[in-house]
Amino acid sequence: MGISLTPAAAEHVRKFIAKRGKGIGLRLGVRTSGCSGMAYVLEFADQIESDDQVFEQHGVKVVVDPKSLLYLDGTEVDYAREGLNEGFRFNNPNVANQCGCGESFSV
Amino acid sequence: MTLLQISEPGRSPEPHQRRLAAGIDLGTTNSLVATVRSGGPVTLPDSAGHHLLPSVVHYRKGAPPLVGEEARRHLATDPQNTISSIKRMMGKGSADITGSGQRLPYRLVEGDSAVPRLHTAGGEFSAVEISAEILRALRRRAEQSLGGELYGVVITVPAYFDDAQRQATRDAARLAGLNVLRLLNEPTAAAVAYGLEQGAEGIYVVYDLGGGTFDVSLLRLSRGVFEVLATAGDTALGGDDMDLLVARWIMRQAGIGDDAGHHQLRRLLAAARGAKEGLTTAGSVSLEVELEGGGRWRGQLSRSRFEQLVEPLIKKTLAPCRRVLRDASVAADQVREVILVGGSTRAPLVQRLVGEFFGKEPLDGVDPDRVVAIGAAIQADILAGNKPDQEMLLLDVTPLSLGLETMGGLVEKVIPRNTPIPVSRAQEFTTYRDGQTAMAIHVLQGERELVSDCRSLGRFELRGIPPMVAGAARIRVTFQVDADGLLSVSAREETKGVEASIQVKPSYGLTDSEIEQMLKDSLAHASEDVAARTLREQQVEADRVLEALKTALDEDGESLLDSGERTAIEEAMEELRGAREGSDAREIKRAIKRLEQRSQAFAARRMDAGIKRALQGHALEEVAGPAGR
Numbered sequence: 001m002g003i004s005l006t007p008a009a010a011e012h013v014r015k016f017i018a019k020r021g022k023g024i025g026l027r028l029g030v031r032t033s034g035c036s037g038m039a040y041v042l043e044f045a046d047q048i049e050s051d052d053q054v055f056e057q058h059g060v061k062v063v064v065d066p067k068s069l070l071y072l073d074g075t076e077v078d079y080a081r082e083g084l085n086e087g088f089r090f091n092n093p094n095v096a097n098q099c100g101c102g103e104s105f106s107v
Numbered sequence: 108m109t110l111l112q113i114s115e116p117g118r119s120p121e122p123h124q125r126r127l128a129a130g131i132d133l134g135t136t137n138s139l140v141a142t143v144r145s146g147g148p149v150t151l152p153d154s155a156g157h158h159l160l161p162s163v164v165h166y167r168k169g170a171p172p173l174v175g176e177e178a179r180r181h182l183a184t185d186p187q188n189t190i191s192s193i194k195r196m197m198g199k200g201s202a203d204i205t206g207s208g209q210r211l212p213y214r215l216v217e218g219d220s221a222v223p224r225l226h227t228a229g230g231e232f233s234a235v236e237i238s239a240e241i242l243r244a245l246r247r248r249a250e251q252s253l254g255g256e257l258y259g260v261v262i263t264v265p266a267y268f269d270d271a272q273r274q275a276t277r278d279a280a281r282l283a284g285l286n287v288l289r290l291l292n293e294p295t296a297a298a299v300a301y302g303l304e305q306g307a308e309g310i311y312v313v314y315d316l317g318g319g320t321f322d323v324s325l326l327r328l329s330r331g332v333f334e335v336l337a338t339a340g341d342t343a344l345g346g347d348d349m350d351l352l353v354a355r356w357i358m359r360q361a362g363i364g365d366d367a368g369h370h371q372l373r374r375l376l377a378a379a380r381g382a383k384e385g386l387t388t389a390g391s392v393s394l395e396v397e398l399e400g401g402g403r404w405r406g407q408l409s410r411s412r413f414e415q416l417v418e419p420l421i422k423k424t425l426a427p428c429r430r431v432l433r434d435a436s437v438a439a440d441q442v443r444e445v446i447l448v449g450g451s452t453r454a455p456l457v458q459r460l461v462g463e464f465f466g467k468e469p470l471d472g473v474d475p476d477r478v479v480a481i482g483a484a485i486q487a488d489i490l491a492g493n494k495p496d497q498e499m500l501l502l503d504v505t506p507l508s509l510g511l512e513t514m515g516g517l518v519e520k521v522i523p524r525n526t527p528i529p530v531s532r533a534q535e536f537t538t539y540r541d542g543q544t545a546m547a548i549h550v551l552q553g554e555r556e557l558v559s560d561c562r563s564l565g566r567f568e569l570r571g572i573p574p575m576v577a578g579a580a581r582i583r584v585t586f587q588v589d590a591d592g593l594l595s596v597s598a599r600e601e602t603k604g605v606e607a608s609i610q611v612k613p614s615y616g617l618t619d620s621e622i623e624q625m626l627k628d629s630l631a632h633a634s635e636d637v638a639a640r641t642l643r644e645q646q647v648e649a650d651r652v653l654e655a656l657k658t659a660l661d662e663d664g665e666s667l668l669d670s671g672e673r674t675a676i677e678e679a680m681e682e683l684r685g686a687r688e689g690s691d692a693r694e695i696k697r698a699i700k701r702l703e704q705r706s707q708a709f710a711a712r713r714m715d716a717g718i719k720r721a722l723q724g725h726a727l728e729e730v731a732g733p734a735g736r
Contacts, residue, residue: 012145016113020146026113041119042111044146080110084154084252087110087144 001073003028003055003062009079009088010058020044025054025061028077029068038071040090110254113145118493126258128288128491129249130296130483133241133262133276135194136318136345138162139477140245141484142253143493148300148481151252159476160248164240165189166229174244183373187214188228192319193241195342196223196234197279198272235279242283259288261487263479266292266324266335288490294324295333296482297448300473304331310441314428314461314469315448319345321424325431325442337434339427346383346451349417353379353408356416357396361404371399386410387453414456421460428464445469450476490529509564509586509594512549514539515647516558517640521586524554533585539651541658542574546582550596550611556636557643564611569598571605577655638692645695649687652699653680656706659713667712679705 005013005026017023025048029041045063048054053069055062064072075092114120129151132139137159141150150158157176165178166188172178181189190213201215201223214226224231242262249257262285264276273290280287291299294313298304303311308329315322322340326333354375357363363371378396385392391409398404432439445465451457452475462468473481510520513536522532538546546569553561572580581601588594597608656676664673683698 013113016145016147023146027116029119031119039119040111041114043114043116043119046116082110082254084151084248085110085254087112087254089110 002053003057003064003069003072003074004076005057005060005062006076006078007058009077010060012079012088013060017044022046024048025063027063028072028075029065030071031068041068042088114493115146120493126491126493127249127253127255128258128484128487128493129245129253129260130291130480130485130487131242131245131260131262131285132293132296132477132480132483133194133238133264133279134162134317134479135192135320136162136347137476138241138245139480140249141477141480142249143484143488144253148484148488150477150480150484151248153248160241160244161191162194162241163189163191164193164237166227166232168228170229172229172240174240183369187226190225190227190232190237193234193237197238198268198275199223199234235275236282238276238279239282242280242285246283246285257285258491259286259487261289261291261296261483261490262287263291263293263296263483265322266294266338267322267340288487291483291486292324292333292335293322293448293479294326294335294338294446296479296486297446298326298328298333298482299485300478300482301444301446301470303444303446304328304333307443309443310336310435310437312428312431312442312445312465313448314424314445314452315340316424316451316457317345317449318347318451319343321345321427323424323427323431325435325437336437337431339430339434341423341427344420344423346449348420349383349451349454350376350379352416352420353382353413356408356412357394357404357406360406361396361398363398363404368399382408383413383454386413387455410455417454418456418460421454421457425460425464428461439465442467446478447471447475448478507552507562508554509588510551510561511584511596512547512551512558513647514651515643517643517647518551518553518556518558518561521584522588526588529587529589531585531587533583536582536584537578538572538575538580538582539577540654541577543577543580544572544574545570546572546598548584548596548598548607548609550594550609555632556640560632560636564594565596565609567596567598567607567609569600569605569607571603572600573603577651642690642692642695645692645699646687649683649695649699652702653683653687656680656702659706659709663709663713663716667716668709672709676702676706676709 013026017025023044023046025045027041027043027045030038031041032038045061048063049065051066053064053066055064062077071094072092073094075090075094078089078091080086080089120126127142129140129142130148132141139150139158139160141148152158153160153175160175161179163175163178163182165173165181165185167173173181178189179191182191216224216226216231222233224233225237246257260280262276262280264273268276276290277287293315297313297315298311306328309327311326311328313324313326315324320340320342321344322338324338325336327336354372357375357378358365358367363375367375374397378394382392382394386408389410391407394406394408396404442465445461445467447458447461447469452461452471458469458471508520508524509522510518513519519534521534522530536546547566548569549558549566550564551558551561552564555561569582572582582598583601584596584598586594586596593610595608595610597606599606660673660676668676679698679702683695683702686695686698689695
């Protein structure tokens with residue numbers, strides 16, 4: 001299992017890191033909060049901690065801490081467009097419920 | 108479903124708490140909106156992929172106004188109901204406009220109102236209302252692109268805008284339902300887009316040649332703060348004039364007379380603009396113009412011929428450049444960098460002549476049409492709190508420390524001087540006496556340790572604190588300085604939630620030399636101040652211990668202590684009282700320690716006995732200052 005990026009997501013991550021000028025990859029995580037209990041964390045990774053898991057996808061490093069991985073295992077991250085809006089979307093098989101916005105979820 | 112953006116490490120927003128921020132370049136000819144997403148600033152296009160929104164509003168009868176490209180199409184056919192360049196009227200009174208000699212195709216509404224209103228098919232509108240339409244269109248575009256409501260925006264204004272023009276811009280934003288985080292000077296925004304605020308201190312020039320206006324500004328960067336030293340320009344000089352010169356040349360070549368009709372002229376101008384843009388990269392372009400009587404004219408325009416045509420125009424921009432240098436008493440070779448703003452600066456001749464004038468290659472890494480909006484977006488992102496602190500952009504700082512008075516006439520600094528604003532800092536304080544139900548908050552400014560040496564900014568009282576033993580109450584005092592330098596201080600009792608607050612303008616009435624004097628004093632008296640502070644702190648602590656112990660003895664001394672124990676404690680109290688009157692902080696500290704040791708058993712017994720009488724509190728409302736926590 002693990003985490004996967006679609007080619008479109010990987011391409012955008014690469015572009016954003018290049019524009020930002022630093023960063024070794026993308027950090028994914030979850031934390032408790034929000035209307036359905038958990039919320040996604042999506043950040044630039046500037047360093048890798050010793051217990052982090054690293055998945056390499058289309059040349060992009062995806063960094064996840066072991067606790068978050070329990071909730072994210074099998075997740076596919078995609079890059080999508082909706083009208084003028086665009087951004088990343090999580091397709092997470094562990095999710096039992098999510099609030100209408102998709103910003104928080106429960107397992 | 109929300110589409111997520113990548114945040115800076117540790118900055119992932121809470122769900123539904125994302126603070127969407129945008130920068131808006133509200134221009135005379137074109138406007139733009141930009142935002143920072145996934146680590147970088149971008150301007151936002153409309154659904155057709157156009158980034159620039161023409162600053163044109165077309166009013167119709169019985170239908171909502173059109174904004175942008177759709178409105179611009181009516182410029183030639185319906186000039187009275189199609190308003191362009193409204194920025195020139197912002198913040199102006201009727202007298203300013205009729206007296207300026209500007210020929211406007213609009214019908215001004217007669218009346219004694221100080222604010223001029225334009226009569227259109229859709230009704231009568233002021234410049235503020237018309238600008239608000241443009242802002243509304245940009246807001247819609249931003250909210251659709253970002254998938255949520257905007258938390259706030261930074262809007263850019265020319266450096267020479269006065270208070271009335273700035274206020275009019277704020278009013279337009281409010282009408283459009285936007286929360287203005289800050290107005291930013293256009294040249295400063297351009298410098299921010301290049302990240303110059305993190306670079307070397309010194310003098311920077313921003314050369315802004317837009318469609319219809321030319322501005323040049325001289326900025327000085329020191330300690331991360333940009334100061335506009337001088338501005339100059341020409342409000343009737345821009346890229347449109349280049350188009351006109353090229354159109355005249357075509358007319359001469361094609362034998363078109365001066366009596367050419369409207370449509371012919373518009374076709375000529377469009378062809379001229381196309382040629383100008385093409386010549387930015389090409390050495391020569393071909394032209395083709397439909398003639399009014401049928402047939403077409405074909406020709407070639409080389410870059411060197413084009414440059415001959417427009418050179419006098421570009422040379423005209425150098426006089427204001429000379430003027431800003433003179434006004435600020437700066438020599439051209441002191442200028443660190445020259446930043447180009449405005450689409451017309453793409454012309455290679457502009458870059459060459461400006462480069463020669465200032466003796467250095469101008470910066471052109473950021474799209475000159477978008478550079479101002481991009482700087483505004485970067486600033487908006489920071490003001491909305493989406494950046495880690497170390498990347499905080501220093502645009503303005505608190506000149507002196509801000510704090511409050513604590514027991515014993517001491518100043519507790521809450522916001523140190525040179526802190527970038529806007530800033531918010533909170534600190535927790537507690538009550539000094541048992542049963543204290545009110546607290547006096549005295550807000551102070553200055554670097555000294557004692558209240559008497561600092562400047563008083565204001566006082567207020569927090570009442571309704573539930574009676575508790577001294578030190579049990581939790582009073583959170585928050586100091587907040589907004590981007591305009593306005594300080595608000597609020598105090599909140601955490602258990603019952605009672606609140607009180609005050610607003611002051613800290614720099615009000617203080618001149619630079621007064622600030623400097625206050626700083627000098629603080630340095631001169633630094634060691635003296637520290638000694639005074641230590642002494643006062645120990646004195647306050649001694650008073651607190653003595654008072655607490657006296658209360659305890661009155662309540663439980665009889666029942667929990669035998670006479671020998673009581674005498675021992677009272678001796679130590681007497682000793683502390685003596686030390687407190689002296690000026691040796693260390694001696695007071697030692698006496699407090701001894702007293703605490705001797706009363707330890709007593710305190711333990713009180714706890715064991717489970718006596719909670721003290722918690723019942725006092726009905727008396729006592730006002731005392733806050734105690735440090």
